[in-house]
Amino acid sequence: MAQAPLATAVSLAGGLGFLAAGTNTSSLTASLSHAKKLLNHPEASPSPLSVGIGFIVWGSDLSTAVQAVRSFVPAAIWLFSPRLTTDLVTWSEKLREASGGKSQVWIQIGNVAAAVEVAGLCKPNAIVVQGADAGGHGLARGAGIISLVPEVADALDREGHGHIPLLAAGGISDGRGVAAALTLGASGVVLGTRFLAAKEAEMKPGHAEEVLRTSDGGLNTIRTTLFDVVRGTNRWPAEYDGRGIANRSVEDEEKGMDSEENRRLYEEALAKGDGGWGKEGRMIAYAGTGVGLVREIRGAAEIVEELRRDAIAGLEQTRARF
Ligand SMILES: Cc1cc2nc3c(=O)[nH]c(=O)nc-3n(C[C@H](O)[C@H](O)[C@H](O)COP(=O)(O)O)c2cc1C
Numbered sequence: 001m002a003q004a005p006l007a008t009a010v011s012l013a014g015g016l017g018f019l020a021a022g023t024n025t026s027s028l029t030a031s032l033s034h035a036k037k038l039l040n041h042p043e044a045s046p047s048p049l050s051v052g053i054g055f056i057v058w059g060s061d062l063s064t065a066v067q068a069v070r071s072f073v074p075a076a077i078w079l080f081s082p083r084l085t086t087d088l089v090t091w092s093e094k095l096r097e098a099s100g101g102k103s104q105v106w107i108q109i110g111n112v113a114a115a116v117e118v119a120g121l122c123k124p125n126a127i128v129v130q131g132a133d134a135g136g137h138g139l140a141r142g143a144g145i146i147s148l149v150p151e152v153a154d155a156l157d158r159e160g161h162g163h164i165p166l167l168a169a170g171g172i173s174d175g176r177g178v179a180a181a182l183t184l185g186a187s188g189v190v191l192g193t194r195f196l197a198a199k200e201a202e203m204k205p206g207h208a209e210e211v212l213r214t215s216d217g218g219l220n221t222i223r224t225t226l227f228d229v230v231r232g233t234n235r236w237p238a239e240y241d242g243r244g245i246a247n248r249s250v251e252d253e254e255k256g257m258d259s260e261e262n263r264r265l266y267e268e269a270l271a272k273g274d275g276g277w278g279k280e281g282r283m284i285a286y287a288g289t290g291v292g293l294v295r296e297i298r299g300a301a302e303i304v305e306e307l308r309r310d311a312i313a314g315l316e317q318t319r320a321r322f
Contacts, residue, residue, distance in 0.1 A: 001020065001195075001196060001201045001202050001203055002017070002018060002019060002020040002054075002195070002201065002202075003019065003020070003031055003034070003202050004019065004031050004032075004034035004035040004038055004051075005034075005038065005200040005202075006195060006198055006200040006201050006202070006300055007019045007035060007051045007052075008035050008038040008039050008050075008051060009198070009200045009299065009300035009301055010195070010300050010301075010304055011039065011050040011051055011075075012039070012050075012301065013300065013301035013304035013305060014304060014305075014308070015304045016050070016051070016052055016075060016076060017051050017052070017300070018051065018052040018053065018054045018076075018078055019031045019032065019035060019051055019052070019053050019054065019074075020054050021053050021054055021055050021056075021060065021065070021068075022054070022055075022056050022059075022060075023056045023058075023059030023060055024060075025055075025060055025061050025064040025065055025068065026064075028053065028064065028065075028068045029067075029068055029071070029072075032049070032051075032053075032068060032071070032072040032074070033072075035049065035051045036049055036072065039051070048073045048074060048075040048099070048102045048103055049072050049073060049074050049075060050075055051074055051075065052074055052075055052076035052077065052078050052106070053065075053068065053069070053074050053076075053077055053078065054078040054080065055077065055078065055079055055080070055091070056080055056081055056137075057079050057080065057081055057082040057083075057087050057088065057091055058081050058082055058083045058087070058235075058236070058237055059235065062090070062091060062094060065091070065094075065095060066094055066095065066098045067098075069095050069098040069099050069103060070098040070099070073099045073100070073102050073103060074099075074103050075103065075104065076103060076104040076105070076106050076125070076126075077095045077099075077103050077104070077105050077106065078106045078107075078108065078128070079091055079092065079105065079106070079107045079108070080107075080108040080137075081108075081137065081236070081237060081240060082237075083237055085114075085117055085118065085121060086121075088107060088118060088121065088122050089121050089122055092105045092107075092122040092123070092124065104125035104126065105122065105123075105124050105125055106124060106125060106126045106127070106128055106167070107122060107124045107126075107127055107128065108127075108128035108130050108169065109127060109128070109129065109130065109152075110129075110130045110131075110132075110138050110139035110142045110148075111139060111141075111142065111143070111148070112148070112151050112152050112155045115127055115129065115152040115155065115156060116155050116156065116159050116161070119156055119159065119161035119164055120159065120161070124164060125164075125165075126164065126165045126166070126167055126187075126188075127152070127156075127164055127165075127166055127167070128166075128167045128169050128190055129145060129148055129149050129152050129166050129167065129168055129169065129186070130142075130169045130170050130190075131143060131144045131145035131146075131148050131149075131168070131169065131170030131171060132144055132170065132223070132243075133145070133170040133171030133217075133243075133288050133289040133290065134169055134170030134171065134192065134193075134243060134288045135192050135193040135196075135221070135243050135244070135286050135287040135288030135290075135291070136192060136242055136243065136244075136286045136288075137236065137240050137241070137242040137286075138170070138223075138240065138241070138242070138243065139239055139240060140223060140225075140239060140240065140241040141239070144170065144171065145168045145169070145170050145171065145172075145181060145184065145186075146180070146184065149166060149168050149181065149184040149185055149186050150184050150185055152166060153166060153184075153185040165187035165188065166185065166186050166187060167186060167187065167188045167189060167190050168181035168184065168186035168188075168189050168190065169189070169190035169191075169192070170288060171217075171288055171289050171290045172189050172190075172191055172194075172290060173191065173193060173194045173288075173290030173291070173293035173294055174194075174290075174293050174306075174307065174310060175306065175307050175308070175309065175310020175311040175312075175313065175314050176310065176311075176314050177189070177290065177293075178307050178308075178310070178311035178314075179310075179311045179312075179314035179315045179318065182311065182315070183315070183318075189307075191307070192288065193211075193287045193288040193290050193291050193294060194290065194293075194294055194303060194307075195300060195303065196208070196211045196285075196287060196294065197211055197212060197294045197295075197296065197297045197298065198297070198298065198299065198300040198303055199297055199298065199299045199300065200299070200300050201300075204273075204277075206276070206277040206278070206281075206283070207277055207283070207285055208297060209277065209278075210245060210277040210278060210281075210283075210285045211245075211285060211287055211291060211294055212294065212295060212296065212297070213278075214245050214285075214287065214291045214292065215291075215292040216292050217287075217288065217289035217290055217291045217292040217293075218289050220245060220246055220291075220292075221243050221244060221245050221246060221287055221288065221289055221291060222243065222244070222246045222250055223241050223242070223243045224241055224242065224243075224244070224250065224253075225240075225241045225242070226249060226250060226253050226259075226262070227242055227244050227249075227284045227286070228241075228242065229259050229262070229263065230249055230259070230262055230263045230266035230282070230284075231266070231284065232263070242286055243286065243287070243288055243289070244284055244285055244286040244287055245285040245286075245287050245291065247277075247278075247279070247281055247282055247283070247284070247285075248265075248279070248280050248281060248282050249262050249265070249266060249282050249284075252265070265282055266282045268282075269281060269282035269283060270282075270283070
């Protein structure tokens with residue numbers, strides 16, 4: 001979903017867009033070349049490329065990542081979900097070295113202990129604090145950012161890492177959420193679910209409609225490992241599940257259907273392509289609880305500008321009220 005058109009549109013609007021390498025680094029070079037072209041980035045430029053790359057560490061190939069970072073020097077490298085924390089140390093060191101120190105290393109964590117551990121071991125340029133409302137994969141046991149961000153900030157301060165900027169992720173879909181996260185002590189915010197409804201996101205029409213259709217995110221999304229089970233992507237470390245829109249597979253599991261049958265029915269729905277989304281469908285739409293605030297498809301630049309404008313207005317209005 002997050003390929004060069006979306007990532008570069010966010011960056012050109014003053015955010016920082018990330019290319020999703022996920023666990024598959026095979027198309028990374030093509031995505032980075034596309035991003036470089038869209039950004040009009042000169043060949044001999046001493047500045048890094050204005051996009052980041054997101055890697056899912058447990059399932060990605062480090063040598064392909066090193067090659068891509070060496071050739072394209074992205075502004076930031078995003079690391080998430082290692083099997084072992086020591087893998088993050090190796091990835092941070094190798095990718096920093098590959099970029100000649102020009103790419104920042106951002107690490108996404110989901111609890112206070114992990115924040116303190118990665119701050120000490122990896123010296124990240126930023127820590128992404130992912131709360132339980134986030135769409136996509138995250139820790140099964142977690143807290144919302146309203147308590148997680150300030151507790152992480154206090155713990156890092158205590159341990160001498162208070163200078164590391166925190167970026168809040170999870171459940172932020174509009175300017176009010178951005179204002180709240182900044183008030184909690186975050187230096188910036190990360191939005192995933194909101195950009196599923198960006199014009200530039202690579203979404204099948206049925207998938208996008210499902211995102212727009214879904215409201216009441218706490219009720220209609222669920223944290224589960226079922227989506228990985230039916231998709232056959234269940235090699236995630238045990239502490240992770242994922243939040244997505246509750247669908248027919250979830251309902252069937254709740255009624256007692258076994259995983260094999262559920263998986264077979266998913267494969268059948270998959271063969272129907274774009275026909276399988278919706279409340280009665282089995283196609284998977286990872287999304288956070290903020291999905292209920294996502295109501296229309298807009299250009300990514302417009303979304304970034306609106307978030308910034310509404311956050312500033314929200315902070316000013318709050319100040320005026322109290
Ligand atoms: C469809 C989707 C796919 C995601 N894929 C990844 C991923 O590949 N790597 C990653 O680190 N985080 C991924 N995330 C999680 C984001 O990093 C981020 O934590 C989350 O989107 C923030 O919460 P929000 O969705 O409520 O905005 C994904 C999120 C969504 C919605």
